[in-house]
Amino acid sequence: MRDVAIIGVGCTEFGELWEKSFRELFVEAGVSAIQDANIQGGKIDALFVGNMSGGRFIEQEHLGALIADYSGLASLHIASTRVEAACASGGLALRQGIIAVASGYHDIVIAGGAEKMTDVDVETTTHALTAAADREWEGVMGATFPGLYAMIARLHMHRYGTTQEQLASVAVKNHHNGSMNPKAQFQNEISIDAVLNSIMVADPLHVFDCSPITDGAAAVVLAPADVAKKYTDTPIYVKASAQASGTLSLHDRPDITTLDATVAAGNRAYRMAGLSPKDIDFAEVHDCFTIAEICALEDLGFVKKGEGGKATESGMTAIGGEIPINPSGGLKACGHPVGATGVKQAVEIVLQLRGEAGKREIAGAEIGLTHNVGGSGGTAVVHIFGRER
Amino acid sequence: MSVPRFWRRLKNVYNLIGTQCENCGMYYYPPRSLCPKCRRSSLIIPFKFKGEGEVLTYTIVHSATKDFEKHVPYILAIIKLNEGPNLTSQVICSPEEIHIGMKVKSVFRKLGEESEKGMIYYGTKFVPLLNHSGK
Numbered sequence A: 001m002r003d004v005a006i007i008g009v010g011c012t013e014f015g016e017l018w019e020k021s022f023r024e025l026f027v028e029a030g031v032s033a034i035q036d037a038n039i040q041g042g043k044i045d046a047l048f049v050g051n052m053s054g055g056r057f058i059e060q061e062h063l064g065a066l067i068a069d070y071s072g073l074a075s076l077h078i079a080s081t082r083v084e085a086a087c088a089s090g091g092l093a094l095r096q097g098i099i100a101v102a103s104g105y106h107d108i109v110i111a112g113g114a115e116k117m118t119d120v121d122v123e124t125t126t127h128a129l130t131a132a133a134d135r136e137w138e139g140v141m142g143a144t145f146p147g148l149y150a151m152i153a154r155l156h157m158h159r160y161g162t163t164q165e166q167l168a169s170v171a172v173k174n175h176h177n178g179s180m181n182p183k184a185q186f187q188n189e190i191s192i193d194a195v196l197n198s199i200m201v202a203d204p205l206h207v208f209d210c211s212p213i214t215d216g217a218a219a220v221v222l223a224p225a226d227v228a229k230k231y232t233d234t235p236i237y238v239k240a241s242a243q244a245s246g247t248l249s250l251h252d253r254p255d256i257t258t259l260d261a262t263v264a265a266g267n268r269a270y271r272m273a274g275l276s277p278k279d280i281d282f283a284e285v286h287d288c289f290t291i292a293e294i295c296a297l298e299d300l301g302f303v304k305k306g307e308g309g310k311a312t313e314s315g316m317t318a319i320g321g322e323i324p325i326n327p328s329g330g331l332k333a334c335g336h337p338v339g340a341t342g343v344k345q346a347v348e349i350v351l352q353l354r355g356e357a358g359k360r361e362i363a364g365a366e367i368g369l370t371h372n373v374g375g376s377g378g379t380a381v382v383h384i385f386g387r388e389r
Numbered sequence B: 001m002s003v004p005r006f007w008r009r010l011k012n013v014y015n016l017i018g019t020q021c022e023n024c025g026m027y028y029y030p031p032r033s034l035c036p037k038c039r040r041s042s043l044i045i046p047f048k049f050k051g052e053g054e055v056l057t058y059t060i061v062h063s064a065t066k067d068f069e070k071h072v073p074y075i076l077a078i079i080k081l082n083e084g085p086n087l088t089s090q091v092i093c094s095p096e097e098i099h100i101g102m103k104v105k106s107v108f109r110k111l112g113e114e115s116e117k118g119m120i121y122y123g124t125k126f127v128p129l130l131n132h133s134g135k
């Protein structure tokens, strides 16, 4: 196995991008990653495309071929593969790219993700997203994604005394971070009261507890670590790439308030990198709902089980806090184009570690972690990146 | 969901029939053709659950998918059946009444309808075990 580095990153703006198509979004992110890496298209061996539901959102499958074609790489006949794991599709595409380089099968690989969610109406989008849960035993009973995470939140509140204000403090912090990210879907600050007074979606989650519907794409260029310095002075090294599965249905989870796939992927990643949660300087975690960030803090070992709400309220996870979480604004404020999210998280880590994150820069950060979840926890992908190999 | 796909699971949905592993004795609902504990498929038999259990957690859904938009707000819950397994279903009671630990029993009710095809789903929902007059 070879060590792998990220030598280039690219990301579109996130939002309701009515004027841009799926293929344009991916190509935009891919081309900016290639330019950032300062390589020629002809150097690329393989392409991994993370996407959850092109079939439902744009009635298009066979996305590997589509993207290779519109990236001008079909004439070179490069290997191009679409990767799907619901909202973890991007993180998994990145992991497939890393494995491809680490194994020696390919040298220069593009791993990207894209989702075009606003070409259909909101109900169709919601229905498509519900396919990440168990259609036969959750969806058909009236379960929605906010509903599933609301049930996690309800039990977390009951068991650990977590409050709605603590949930809201996740959204407030992520909007603050998003206000410093020019690519974020929401760049406005919000207050605790604004969250608590927003429309109830699934009690206790308000609409401001939920990540939005977003169009967007992100991509990175991967290379063997040994040659990374040929392309860039500031390669960012992959210190761990881990993936774990959990039950598809929330009701089958041994503990409803623990995403045990996150625990497993986190532990594997820490072991692989020879690090512990204390060594992580900052993280981009999967805050599809405010409660999800609280669970992620706990399940990744940054705080004890049950203390994620208090930690967020205390400012521990703010930029400048002990462990800044979601400096990009997270899924909540930066936006959540599901297939792109896991790759965008890695793009943010790279920008931060290179010192290119502008106003939201975390001073002195050396090691960053990404955490990407599919569904209610059926898939979890954790990556650890560092400035040093 | 397509008609064949819904019919295939009718007996399980209507009668709360799951499965039991004859090897280790574990009960499964929804039914499974392979016991995740033993990972042997040949020893799985059907098992009819009594339909009594308690609310493990719940939410009140105010914003639903197309198939359920006519039913909002409704109470969605994870129910722990007395025999062991958990399932996702709806509880029919007032939002003031629902609470974690509430004892419930299953009833046969309309679940929802598909807006385009007009297909109506029936299946198992839950109601409080003790009704108010029975106290």
Ligand SMILES: [Zn+2]
Binding pocket: B021, B022, B023, B024, B025, B026, B035, B036, B037, B038, B039
């Ligand atoms: Zn068994």
